[in-house]
Amino acid sequence: MRPFEYLTPAGLEEALEAVAERPEETAPIAGGQSLLLELKSRERAPARLVSLAGVEALGAVSGGHGEIRVGPTVTYRAIADGEAFAAIASRSAVTGFLTRVIANIADRAVRTMATVGGAACQAEPAFDIPVALTVVDAGFEVAGASGTRRVAAHEFFRGVKQTALEQGELLSAIVVPDPAGSWRWGFAKQGMRAHDAALSSVALAVRVDGESRVECCRIVVGGAVKRPSRAYGCETWLIGRPIGEVEAEKLGERLAAEVVPELGGARFGREYRRSLLPALVRRALEEARDEG
Amino acid sequence: MSVAADRATGESLIGRSLPRREDLALLTGTAVFVDDMRPAGLLHARILRSPHAHARIRRIDLEPARRLPGVVDVFCGADVERSVEPWGDLTQDILTGDRIAFARDKAVYQGQEVAVAVAETKWQAEDAIEAIEVDYEPLEPLVDPEQAMQPDAPVIQDGVDYEGGVGNAYDASYRIRVGDFEFARDEADVVVRARFTTGCSGAAALEPHACLADYNPSSGKLTFHSATQMVHPLRDGLSKALHLPRTQVRVVAPFVGGGFGSKGDVFPWEVITAVASIRTGRPVRCVLSRREVFETVPGRGRQVRYAELAMRADGTITAYGERVIFACGGVSAWGNQILRIGTQIGMLPYAIPNIHVDGFAVHTNTGPAGPVRGFGVPEAIFAKEQLVDMAATELGLDPVEVRLRNVLHGDDCPTVTPLGQRVDSTSIDRCLERAAEAIDRSEAEDVGVGFAVCMKYTSARHPSLDSDLASVRIVLETDGTVSVFSGDSPHGQGHGTTVAQVVADALGVGVEKVRVTSSDTETCPFSLGTWGSRGGAILGTAARMAAERVRAKLIELAAHILETAPEELEVAEDRVRFVGMPGTGLFIQNLVLLAAYATHQLPEGFEPGPIQAQATYDTPTERERSDGTGNLSPTYSAAAHAARVEVDRETGRWRVLDYVMAHDTGVIINPLIVEGQHQGAFLHGYAMVFGEEVRWGEDGAVANAGFKEYFAPSAADLPSLHPTIEVPAPSTVIPGGQKGAGESATAPVAATIANALQAATGVRFCSLPIMPDDVKRALVESERRGAPIVYPRDMPDYDGPTEWPEPEEFDDLELID
């Protein structure tokens, strides 16, 4: 690590000021789980860190009007342990989905510190949060000197470690639609070891009509691609089919044909990552059917 | 719990699962490792390492670093040219001269030492090495060992002359010539062959390598703490490299966080840290980062084997041939020793009558290869045990039956194999039967069962290191407690408990009376170190011998005082007593007091003063002969493993459903500790298949120098293990009957799982590790062909050599002895 100044603003205004003052030399720090790795390896060397941990407004969760506002500094642990969403509609299917995804990220010690907003801003392809937030069609509130704007998930995630955030801006809230009705979600990933990030991942959201036919859906692929990618072709194919009778194998074949993996790691190549997609979409579909 | 109380019942301490005496300090966090020491005035060293795998070093400018705050010293190879000499020849016969502190004119692997900065804080040292300017001229790196062996390949160590070397094959002289290989091969009913490759899995001990040098300028003495597996060879290596008399160098290993072979050497950073302390007159510590560990600490090294096995229709193995190429990295650490010992021991547990091996230890522009749990045996077993299955399949024979036909049988022991290995006792035949009974062999979809057997040396006389000894000194203290100074350097093996058990047993005292000190050249007698499954058998024997010498003195003294014959007396209950009569005789404490404080009461000729003895056990083993034969080990432990493995065809992932280990470990001193050794050894074998592998890109850069992409498995990635089935066949050479415990469970794992995977999928996996993408690719290809394949050879994009190398002619190289 190189020397830096460590600031602990208490409010959002103050935090924004601190970040905006010397934006190119400043990094906000939420849980630090990604940032500190980059600082220790000297990949990055900001001259000042602005801690968001003390900014209460950034750690709040609230619900109502068909949406849930998740503060970016809400930790994985608070979500996995059911604390974060305790106050709001407890039976919400979308919170159940996010809880399932988050409880299985990395390991317990990382989850204690890691935050949803940190993972979103870090925007690494292997991370689960960008994929999950895309499939739930989250909106991202970005606060800057000139006010707050709202960005849709597909605009927020721009590429490997690239988001719509401009220097000096902060992610101030993640807005997750909490649609009434029969939306169901599923997520599946494959890494090398139990605690490894995904080589490939698939998230799926479906809404079914009274006859359990798919009315509307989103399928999002992660891991193998630079940013969460919608599989529009598969989505179209799925519409109108009875959810209980979808041939997972066919869907899998289509997904593997539609998605072009962009990333191969030091070890696992693109073809292998692509070959995982059928199994993953089947598992995601099963979860959506079973867990709702 | 007082273990002494039980002594009244006469129960032996051998074979008791005493919880370890080392544990408390470790469990409460108070144990001191090198990084935990806090000497006043401590400086921190960081080493600048070559970013290139192969490069000329044109110029090094240290000045910018010297000017930085907190920096106390910065130096590189040119600065120590006269004060530090190359080393390595103490433990290896090839007079290497390629073990050097810093790369001078040329760096030969990524991560080789180029310069060092010594500063008041770690951060300042880190800043300082960043400021050093080095002008490199990159050269073409040779990563592939077979390419490095091509006649036109540039020679990596161009300045060193290796006896028995040809080009980059710095040891090209390894041969086994037993029987008439070619004749036997021609006569056989079936000959199977394959090219096997094994990856460079690292030891990845959790404590990164660390040392702390403390040179006292007024006395001229260097006290050197290191996370090492061998304090005495390190002391001798350091002294030699630094031109210091051995009296002026003391090496101590405090608690050491695992080694598995990787901490058994004299390393450049150790020499550099010592020099830094001498130059600054202050204590200096160097702790490697995890990245440095992966780049520069020796891993297993990659091996390529062109192997073939010949079998008669009845399943008898008649011949075995191999051409082995071992990628040893840029410098020669223990590479050629591993090649030789691993290959020779790897022929067991069969008495193969005709063997032909040509082996080459080859320099490549990669990190050095060295010992990692198993010392080359797992690599050899991976090839041979798969060939056994391949031949059995061709002949329609059962893999267990074929092995039972070929393994050495306990009833025939002692026996000498055609390779000259004298196997004193074994139960490998029964181990195999027990393993086969214990595993579920029923058929299920995508499930396969595999077997493999091995023997493992119990310490070994290296071809080049003509010594296989351990020493122990025992001093009885005047309160009846027992100080034991043990020469070896444990780092998790529990010597403090095992050795105490042996000594307490021999002296008839409670274990809590015995205190074992080790890993200190100043207090402990010379020993080679802790590796090669030597602790229980070799060190244990030295401890027993020393204890018996002390016991003889006690009995002599007691017989004099009690006016009786020595034969009437025995030791038990902390006393010397009349045989079989509890409560009689004299307390040991009183005898020791007498010898120290009432010397006129001693019998004539009895040496007054502390009652003590030192003993050294050097194994009755042979050096390797020029045809590769010889009995390198005093006794051989054995293992038969069986695995039931399931393959997920969709993702290519495999999972061990059940794993059985049946072992011959001879007489076991502490079953709790030995079980831990087996289970830990299993992990290192499993890791070789699962995905542990240091990978170098074509540019010679390590692609995965961190636990993020170096796939060390966690508890969630490993199968549950049953207690090991022990079928003890006590050694008849080692006086207490012990056999080596630390590595026998590593050797068969990769072959066992590969055989099970073949049974599950029809694919013969010839390359380690066997990762999900390999399996997936192989399954797709064999489906496409509608036939079982050999992976990777039968793959469309296979780019390995297709020509089968001719066996080397018998030349006169090997007559050099």
Add this chain to the structure above:
Amino acid sequence: MKVEITINGRPVAGEVDERTLLLEFVRDVAGLTGARNGCLEARCGCCSVLLDGQVVKSCNVLAAQADGREVETVEGLATGDTTTIEDPTTEGSVGTYVPLSARGVDEGSLHPLQQAFHERGALQCGYCTAGMLLTLKEFLARVPDPTEAEVREALRGNLCRCTGYQSIVDAALLAAERMRG
């Protein structure tokens, strides 16, 4: 900057460089060296400590992030006082064994996890042990009656290179049983 952290119930304050990791604060400022550096990349778990009762990898947390909070380290597990061994230079590794009583700890004052680790041989070199113990302590508080598979999952961020894990898993199950009473 000034950082104050309550470690094992005792406030420890230090004027430290901003870059100080929680691991370094605990080891160098508080002098408690039970938490160890095995990778500094949040992958091995040797540095695990509890921060406000929750397990964290202290190599991936700044001391500044823990300012004003409570930390528990392995030294806080046993109820008796444990003293650091002062002069390692005169001791070999196995020689540093000191009987329980001499440290103000007897077997009864060990935490059930420590006791079970000892009995089951769940440590060899002991480098991973502190992290294993704290990870399991936090886990068993949440899941008092786990299955073997759950224990293995709970340990997925902690590497051990010596034991092959089975003895650690067994010790965790034994301790859980005893802690349930």
